[in-house]
Amino acid sequence: MKEITYINPVLLIAVPLALAFIIPILKFVWEKSIKWIPVAGFLFDLIVSITLIPIVLQKNIIVKIGGTTTPFSINLVVGPAGLLLSIMISLAGFLVAIYALKYIQEGDKTKYHILFMLLLTGAIGVVLTGDIFNLFVFFEVLCISSYALVGYLGNRAGIESSIKYLIQGSIGSSLLLVGIGLIYGQYGTLNMADLAAQIKTADSISLFVPMFFMITGLGIEAAIFPLNSWLPDAHSSAPSSISAVLSGIAIEVGLYAMMRILFTIFAAESFMGFLLFLGVITLLIGEMSAFSQNNIKRMLAYSSIGQIGLIVFAFSIATASGLSGGFFQMISHTLNKALLFLATGFMIYRTGSMEISSFRGLGKKMPLTALFFTIGTFSIIGLPPFVGFASKFLIFKAALAKQELLFIILIAVIILTTVIEGAYFFRIIQTLYFKESDDKSSKQESAITALIPMFIFALLILILGIYPNWIMKFIHSAASELLNKMSYLRSVLG
């Protein structure tokens, strides 16, 4: 068989990490260039990830760091699921970095760019790693940078939310570490594939306890229902560019880590019924709280909770089509929520207020920004021909294919939440376009560096909504990688 040459996936983590720490040195040499470093780093990641797609679709790429054989070395496993998320992360990172060129005006910009790069590097590490302790380390890189970035503006709301997030997040990480310790104590290995080979089913109490610790720990970062009180504060007080990556990337990475542990390591099909209900409750609570908000960023943050609930529901169906729906919903949520937060960022910048009522007449004053915002809302509600429709449709189809009464009832609840979602998002659209504003200031768009990323997000939403089949093959193989434990084992252990 011909050996195919490809770029080593370690560079996906190493390059942004190295660039992040070059920034403080570069500050003394050429200060104007630092804001371009994240753009360059994530453009590199995006290109490398895309070139890896054809190889990964054939077989997983295993990178052994340190050169020893698999169960003993630290390894990266680049499978379709990891690569799919890595593409989303680097795409969002690249576009949000472009947006931040003009958007970030206050505070110490050097720190912002370093932390932003570390946040996304941690996220890429989590999705590519094949080792649970490394997962913890990358997860902490992600979490610590996000605690700091939430408080970046240094205002009262930012500091308060950052403290809340830090305390809850640290408890979560400690619980995750206890879970990892319990697992290591029983099996003497930290490699996910090796663990998966030794663990047949998670029904015994000695496996349920570590699983419970790990799921609770990751559930705090993934903002699943009883553990999500930090999210609305943190996501609404951060700068909008950071809210975009926190909502679009960070919580989904937490969720991915959780699903990887549940499906690959524990094969915990029996646990999924519980998550099914948690997902629907999360969805219901998120959307109902979003409905009563007047602050636009809080509304979007609660809507993120709702979307996470929907993704949890999709994964908990635990069939191939359910998982495909979950991955599709992840993609759609990243695109939608990033677009919404980016558009909101400049709308808030323009009006100086986060109250929805202050956005009156912005549809005339910022026509393009308002248009992109509208595309984002239509997509997140699930109107065709946007990507949100395709993903919700897939999830409903997967749930109805189970042909159980329970699923039909849950689908009814989810459709009800979609109505609530529509109600509060259409309220904003109405404020934007159909309410006259009092002040007659002239038309002024967002900065061009902000419009370009918004345009690309909107374009992707539209294209993937019209031609979802373009990525379906990739998504199907991601779903089967997560569901099919044996093929993952074989690819890693050889």
Next chain:
Amino acid sequence: MDFLYNYIYYIGAFGLILIGLYILLVKHNLIKMIIGLSILETGVNLFIITLGYLDNGTAPIFSKENLESNMMVDPVPQALVLTAIVIGLAVLALALSLAIRLYDSFKTLNLKKIKEQKW
């Protein structure tokens, strides 16, 4: 007493974890909560160290003569804890600097009195 002798480190570790959680749940002063967080992390680290600990064990140096594998301490948990300590230090430093900023902004460290963000 055998039970206590065999499991004393585990009891201590989980005792520390529970003390840390108790402080985090009950106290309202931010500095005390940070101390609680620190105790919680110490407990977790102690627990992981205990997993590989052996009374009178030695470092796993395979070139040394007359050394059986059951006399060696497992080095992996120690490496893990080294990493976890560094991470804990970063979290602690960030938490303390946020505490300073919190006091500057609100003139109090009592989290019960700070209620600007709510559902």
